[in-house]
Amino acid sequence: MAADDLLVPVDDSVTLRKTVAYVAERAADADGRPTLHFVYPVSERVDTGDEGSEAASAADLLERVEVWVEEDLGDDDSVAVETAVVGQTEYLFNPGDYADVLVEYARRNGVETVVVDPEYNPLGMAPLLPPLERELESAGLTVELAPVERPTRRGPLTRTAGVGQFVVLFCSTYAFYLLVSGTLSPFDLATGAVTATVVSAILWRIATRGEVELGKLGGRLARFALYVPYLLWEIVKANIDIARVVLHPDLPIDPQLVEFDAAVWSELPATTLANSITLTPGTLTVDVTQRHFTVHSLTPGAREDLLAGGLERAVRFVFYGRRAMRLATPAERGARTDDADAADEAGENE
Amino acid sequence: MTPRELAVLALVAGGAFFAFVAAVGLLRLPDVYTRTHGASKSDTLGAGLALAAVAVTFGFDLSSVKAALLVLFMFITNPTAAHAITRAAADQGIEPWTTDEEGEE
Amino acid sequence: MTLLADILLGGAAAFIVLSLVVVYRVVRGPTMQDRVVAVNAIGTNIVVIIALVAAATGNPSALDIAIVYALLNFLMSIAISKFTVERGGVL
Numbered sequence: 001m002a003a004d005d006l007l008v009p010v011d012d013s014v015t016l017r018k019t020v021a022y023v024a025e026r027a028a029d030a031d032g033r034p035t036l037h038f039v040y041p042v043s044e045r046v047d048t049g050d051e052g053s054e055a056a057s058a059a060d061l062l063e064r065v066e067v068w069v070e071e072d073l074g075d076d077d078s079v080a081v082e083t084a085v086v087g088q089t090e091y092l093f094n095p096g097d098y099a100d101v102l103v104e105y106a107r108r109n110g111v112e113t114v115v116v117d118p119e120y121n122p123l124g125m126a127p128l129l130p131p132l133e134r135e136l137e138s139a140g141l142t143v144e145l146a147p148v149e150r151p152t153r154r155g156p157l158t159r160t161a162g163v164g165q166f167v168v169l170f171c172s173t174y175a176f177y178l179l180v181s182g183t184l185s186p187f188d189l190a191t192g193a194v195t196a197t198v199v200s201a202i203l204w205r206i207a208t209r210g211e212v213e214l215g216k217l218g219g220r221l222a223r224f225a226l227y228v229p230y231l232l233w234e235i236v237k238a239n240i241d242i243a244r245v246v247l248h249p250d251l252p253i254d255p256q257l258v259e260f261d262a263a264v265w266s267e268l269p270a271t272t273l274a275n276s277i278t279l280t281p282g283t284l285t286v287d288v289t290q291r292h293f294t295v296h297s298l299t300p301g302a303r304e305d306l307l308a309g310g311l312e313r314a315v316r317f318v319f320y321g322r323r324a325m326r327l328a329t330p331a332e333r334g335a336r337t338d339d340a341d342a343a344d345e346a347g348e349n350e
Numbered sequence: 351m352t353p354r355e356l357a358v359l360a361l362v363a364g365g366a367f368f369a370f371v372a373a374v375g376l377l378r379l380p381d382v383y384t385r386t387h388g389a390s391k392s393d394t395l396g397a398g399l400a401l402a403a404v405a406v407t408f409g410f411d412l413s414s415v416k417a418a419l420l421v422l423f424m425f426i427t428n429p430t431a432a433h434a435i436t437r438a439a440a441d442q443g444i445e446p447w448t449t450d451e452e453g454e455e
Numbered sequence: 456m457t458l459l460a461d462i463l464l465g466g467a468a469a470f471i472v473l474s475l476v477v478v479y480r481v482v483r484g485p486t487m488q489d490r491v492v493a494v495n496a497i498g499t500n501i502v503v504i505i506a507l508v509a510a511a512t513g514n515p516s517a518l519d520i521a522i523v524y525a526l527l528n529f530l531m532s533i534a535i536s537k538f539t540v541e542r543g544g545v546l
Contacts, residue, residue: 179419180519182412239368239395246375246388255384278429279394284387285429286436296383296436355459362466365503366473372496373473376480382488385480389496400466400503404510404518407459413515416522417506423525424499431495431532438536439488 004034018148024072099135365400390432463511498528
């Protein structure tokens with residue numbers, strides 16, 4: 001029963017145990033006698049006679065996996081287990097290489113379904129999974145993520161920061177303190193200085209990112225001052241729009257998710273853009289990874305506005321100056337909504 | 351009525367109207383994503399207008415600065431909170447409601 | 456009572472009524488996120504109510520309370536979003 005066979009790429013990830021448990025349970029529930037293939041793609045080339053350290057640890061790991069499966073299955077012997085180390089004859093550098101060796105193995109053994117551990121990432125760099133999934137799917141395999149709970153993932157909290165960051169944080173904290181206290185009495189000046197010092201000493205490597213260049217900062221603030229009225233106007237328009245839709249007796253909404261890659265390149269511009277999108281016509285940022293925005297939109301009109309890229313251009317103007325305004329809009333860069341797809345399909349059918 | 355009272359009346363009325371839109375949106379719209387639209391946008395503008403009324407009432411004063419600070423803070427945090435909530439929803443696999451599903455419900 | 460105070464208190468009353476209406480969504484759900492959105496909206500309204508009452512009664516120090524309330528409101532949304540997912544990647 002090749003249809004129930006599962007191919008599981010294995011690596012020493014934190015959720016490997018849970019993934020193994022999941023596939024074991026799934027295979028035990030399946031009809032027939034499915035085979036579980038646990039495969040370890042080795043990234044370095046292993047020459048004959050020279051058992052490299054990676055190949056050795058791969059063999060260890062696969063043995064462990066076999067023991068786990070036996071534990072999970074108990075006396076149930078309707079499941080066969082095979083393990084293999086693949087990719088010894090070449091170096092694996094990118095997701096495509098991994099996909100190639102996995103596809104080759106799957107073809108040889110007639111496996112159609114691949115179950116991937118969500119933490120599977122042998123390259124050790126972000127992100128392997130999405131391209132790997134895509135490659136595997138384009139080779140005609142079914143790819144599933146094992147539904148295991150992932151432990152909390154944390155990036156490094158602190159990062160390198162210079163005196164500039166400290167000074168900026170100190171000044172803004174001090175200013176906020178004095179503003180709220182409302183006086184410039186010696187007592188407030190002293191307590192404010194102490195508080196601002198403590199806060200900046202603790203947080204200066206967390207709260208800010210990137211070099212602070214005062215010249216650039218000034219230009220940005222000035223352009224931001226121009227951006228605010230534009231944004232306010234957009235917000236007012238957005239709200240009248242929403243009010244009309246929400247109070248309309250028929251509730252004329254047509255919500256949809258739109259995904260596009262924004263042409264902004266660092267954290268603060270991306271945050272500004274995401275928040276601006278949320279505040280303006282019928283659009284709501286759901287997820288941002290790097291530059292990839294997932295936006296929920298309430299009406300078709302809102303989607304068009306979003307992809308026409310007015311906001312994006314404005315944000316680029318704030319952070320990169322006037323020259324950056326002339327880049328192509330998301331629509332021109334090939335971002336699409338389902339509306340457009342549906343319209344295309346309708347056109348093809350006619 | 352003085353001009354200031356008129357301005358305050360207009361701002362409070364506008365604020366209450368958009369808060370009303372937010373409340374109606376929260377009750378009427380079909381799923382968490384669309385409800386967040388109503389709450390994040392209308393409520394933010396409603397609060398902004400009402401706080402502007404507060405600032406106008408206090409006149410040129412430190413309190414007005416505080417009210418402005420509050421508005422600024424809300425304009426930054428409300429969309430961020432909305433984003434965090436919908437991202438959590440998307441992460442839990444809650445599917446967005448679309449017009450196609452109307453028949454099934 | 457001046458007219459100005461009446462207007463502001465009237466606005467505050469409207470916001471209170473609207474907050475009570477939104478409580479329906481907190482009770483009904485159906486998902487945790489719906490409740491968080493609704494509670495967040497109520498929190499925003501309460502900040503406004505505090506500010507309006509502060510202006511109506513001429514009590515500027517209440518604005519500080521409104522600022523702290525707004526901070527807590529934001530923290531509440533972020534914290535719940537984070538904990539309902541328990542993945543650490545929400546923000």
